[in-house]
Amino acid sequence: xxxxxxxxxxxxxxxxxxxxxxxxxxxxxxxxxxxxxxxxxxxxxxxxxxxxxxxxxxxxxxxxxxxxxxxxxxxxxxxxxxxxxxxxxxxxxxxxxxxxxxxxxxxxxxxxxxxxxxxxxxxxxxxxxxxxxxxxxxxxxxxxxxxxxxxxxxxxxxxxxxxxxxxxxxxxxxxxxxxxxxxxxxxxxxxxxxxxxxxxxxxxxxxxxxxxxxxxxxxxxxxxxxxxxxxxxxxxxxxxxxxxxxxxxxxxxxxxxxxxxxxxxxxxxxxxxxxxxxxxxxxxxxxxxxxxxxxxxxxxxxxxxxxxxxxxxxxxxxxxxxxxxxxxxxxxxxxxxxxxxxxxxxxxxxxxxxxxxxxxxxxxxxxxxxxxxxxxxxxxxxxxxxxxxxxxxxxxxxxxxxxxxxxxxxxxxxxxxxxxxxxxxxxxxxxxxxxxxxxxxxxxxxxxxxxxxxxxxxxxxxxxxxxxxxxxxxxxxxxxxxxxxxxxxxxxxxxxxxxxxxxxxxxxxxxxxxxxxxxxxxxxxxxxxxxxxxxxxxxxxxxxxxxxxxxxxxxxxxxxxxxxxxxxxxxxxxxxxxxxxxxx
Numbered sequence: 001x002x003x004x005x006x007x008x009x010x011x012x013x014x015x016x017x018x019x020x021x022x023x024x025x026x027x028x029x030x031x032x033x034x035x036x037x038x039x040x041x042x043x044x045x046x047x048x049x050x051x052x053x054x055x056x057x058x059x060x061x062x063x064x065x066x067x068x069x070x071x072x073x074x075x076x077x078x079x080x081x082x083x084x085x086x087x088x089x090x091x092x093x094x095x096x097x098x099x100x101x102x103x104x105x106x107x108x109x110x111x112x113x114x115x116x117x118x119x120x121x122x123x124x125x126x127x128x129x130x131x132x133x134x135x136x137x138x139x140x141x142x143x144x145x146x147x148x149x150x151x152x153x154x155x156x157x158x159x160x161x162x163x164x165x166x167x168x169x170x171x172x173x174x175x176x177x178x179x180x181x182x183x184x185x186x187x188x189x190x191x192x193x194x195x196x197x198x199x200x201x202x203x204x205x206x207x208x209x210x211x212x213x214x215x216x217x218x219x220x221x222x223x224x225x226x227x228x229x230x231x232x233x234x235x236x237x238x239x240x241x242x243x244x245x246x247x248x249x250x251x252x253x254x255x256x257x258x259x260x261x262x263x264x265x266x267x268x269x270x271x272x273x274x275x276x277x278x279x280x281x282x283x284x285x286x287x288x289x290x291x292x293x294x295x296x297x298x299x300x301x302x303x304x305x306x307x308x309x310x311x312x313x314x315x316x317x318x319x320x321x322x323x324x325x326x327x328x329x330x331x332x333x334x335x336x337x338x339x340x341x342x343x344x345x346x347x348x349x350x351x352x353x354x355x356x357x358x359x360x361x362x363x364x365x366x367x368x369x370x371x372x373x374x375x376x377x378x379x380x381x382x383x384x385x386x387x388x389x390x391x392x393x394x395x396x397x398x399x400x401x402x403x404x405x406x407x408x409x410x411x412x413x414x415x416x417x418x419x420x421x422x423x424x425x426x427x428x429x430x431x432x433x434x435x436x437x438x439x440x441x442x443x444x445x446x447x448x449x450x451x452x453x454x455x456x457x458x459x460x461x462x463x464x465x466x467x468x469x470x471x472x473x474x475x476x477x478x479x480x481x482x483x484x485x486x487x488x489x490x491x492x493x494x495x496x497x498x499x500x501x502x503x504x505x506x507x508x509x510x511x512x513x514x515x516x517x518x519x520x521x522x523x524x525x526x527x528x529x530x531x532x533x534x535x536x537x538x539x540x541x542x543x544x545x546x547x548x549x550x551x552x553x554x555x556x557x558x559x560x561x562x563x564x565x566x567x568x569x570x571x572x573x574x575x576x577x578x579x580x581x582x583x584x
Contacts, residue, residue, distance in 0.1 A: 087157070
């Protein structure tokens, strides 16, 4: 018992030992406290940016600053293409799934199936960015935002809208569905001009993803530039209406109309059938997207004759009253005769143009050297692009004269063996209307005079225009293109289309392509146009019955809209009253 007590006493601490240990513990606690205070002072007073940065890192993100793509306008300021504000709903799947009980409300606001929404979110948990709905109307998107579901966000975007729809679709083209990148037409041709560059900024957001404070600007947005086109939307509507009516009336496969300003080379209207609506392309076949007026080539038939006649006049060996025998003749193994058994005999070159004699044209053409005939045709722009800059524009086909044989030169004189686009043909007629000066075709509005290149003597051009007026006379093939009070210079063209396996179709095959090109007023041309109708399949199939009336209707409206005064009043019967067009 004594020994146990002694051992216990020996393990007891003395007061001095307790005092020493207490001081050590208190000193350690004091050091820790001082360290904590020092660290707090450092973080909150000396290095407060650290905590702020850590907090911001958890509630900041880089927000996109959308920029508006440039608008497209007609020459008078009417909108042809504009970017409308829309909202896109996107999500962080992990955050949204933490509030899975909110999915039914979210699906209803998005107008989506709940099962679809659940599957999409749950299968993309590794992502922190997922589109839910693109391009919602802002009013609908605000209903989504009002739910305040964590992980669901809105971002502002722009959607392209085309007010005139199918009337301007082939001309304007379109952009990608969810991106402002041009895909067709002027949207593609001027994509860099119209295109915008999005900006970026750093923002602080609340737990619902709403931006509550701008932190810094990273990159300022750059909006696109507006494009002012040469198009007159009033004339564009008029041309579209008349072309669509003609294609339907004659049960045709397709058609095109191009109308140019003779003095500037501006395209005032360019339309095609069949068309499509750029605002809704889901159900439209891509084959309808192409602008036939600039991309499709065809053998022009007799509508090429004025330009071959120009080569004859320029040679000095032919004039308007030069007589040519139109008796059928053979060139190589081919017999050339006029259409429908026409027998004119020996007639003037003016009559050959008015009646569209293939024999007369071929006999004149073969008196010319291939080089001189090619030079005139090439000067009018055949075999080369017009310079309009339209994507996919075709240069047509005009072979080098070194490859011509006599039969090639003969058939080319009445429109076979070369190919053109409607835009090329309209440009050629505009060049003729300007007195032989070729001006570049443009789809942008021109302010002021436009310099051109002379490709035909002015005297020859004026003589040829006078000859072409006979086409629209009562005895000409294009009499249905006549306009009351205006002198018209034009030419019909009815050509058979080549068929698979070579050669051309037979009578009754309905494989014609018909055209009418001309200028008005003939005394001082202001407008030039070409009408092309592909495979009319009704009772009437000739250019004078199908294309010429469209020319008359389009030009009548265009002349009235532009206030061009009549130049043929003296030719009107005494009982005819011409009413002046008085604008508002």
